Amino acid sequence: MKILITGGAGYIGSHTVAELLENGYETVTFDNLCKGHRDAVTGGGIVRGDLCSDRALLDDTLKKNGIDAIVHFAAFSLVGESMKEPGKYFENNITAGINLMNAAAKNKVKKIIFSSTAAVYGEPEKVPITEDNNTIPTNAYGESKLLFEKLLNWYDYAYGIKYVSLRYFNAAGAHVSGKIGEDHSPESHLIPIVLKAAIEAKEVPVFGTDYSTKDGTCVRDYIHVSDLAMAHVLALKKLEKGGSSCIYNLGNGEGFSVREVIEVAKKVTGCSIKQAVTQRRHGDPPALIASSEKIKKELGWSPRHPGLETIVESAWKWHKNHPAGFTK
Secondary structure (H helix, E strand, O other): OEEEEEOOOOHHHHHHHHHHHHOOOEEEEEEOOOOOOHHHOOOOEEEEOOOOOOHHHHHHHHHHHOOOEEEEOOOOOOHHHHHHOHHHHHHHHHHHHHHHHHHHHHOOOOEEEEEEEHHHHEOOOOOOEOOOOOOEOOOHHHHHHHHHHHHHHHHHHHHOOEEEEEEEOEEEOOOOOOOOOOOOOOOOOHHHHHHHHHHHOOOEEEEOOOOOOOOOOOEEEEEEHHHHHHHHHHHHHHHHOOOOOEEEEEOOOOEEEHHHHHHHHHHHHOOOOOEEEEOOOOOOOOEEOEOOHHHHHHHOOOOOOOOHHHHHHHHHHHHHHOOOOOOO
16 A cells, blocks of 8 residues: 655654554655655655645656555644744645645545644643544644644545544654654754753753643643554554544643653753743643543554653653754
């Protein structure tokens, strides 16, 4: 089975390419490399292209490679930037997505796995968050992902393209091989920020210490990136068997505060990591914790690396050996 992975040179995309290859799939990565890294793609074909501007190339890639299914990661994902430049996010995350779905319909590709986000929920009504929670995004990034989920539903209705939308919580960690890991510019995720602070002897910014949480700092649900990748494989297998379109949360079901993450990083790295307390960031909910019971029950998914220390250790292995990130 041949799979097109859009954004396959990115963090979660590259780990999913590795997982797909390990499970016997053939892969073709389609990525403009504006954020991703060619060195992160561990195998399969690579096409450098942009979903917005290279529609003919996209169509040709689907046709020539006989693509059977798509795993769609390509998107901008910085929450703060999305609030300053919403047009950039809707153009890239929606217009590009429409081009992808039109190409899929034209080439009769009937299966797509979508990289969605917990940001579609906004301020949660209850914790842990289940898939039936109201979706009221508080930022343009979350809104763009929710709009694409709605778009998927209509393409299913019109063209029979079945989809699984996976709403991630906080992806973290690195591949057990140590060959691929997290390399963003700018970096916005807590664990790599903390580990880079350990390497460079810098302070970690802590945005707010007056939340209604166990230690006053924000609580988040961290899930190992390889566990996310495996969920994509299971979702693909569901659609291969003729399963219907659906949505799943992906998280560990356990929350850790910013300060707890820093303490675990101190233990793992053996470094003293200083904190720089500053004001809250606008739109940061006190706690985001997933209920992943639905995907566990329906697809048999379960985290293989559930412990925070294990997640941080795998990330540390990558960052310690790649302080400058990927070379290209």
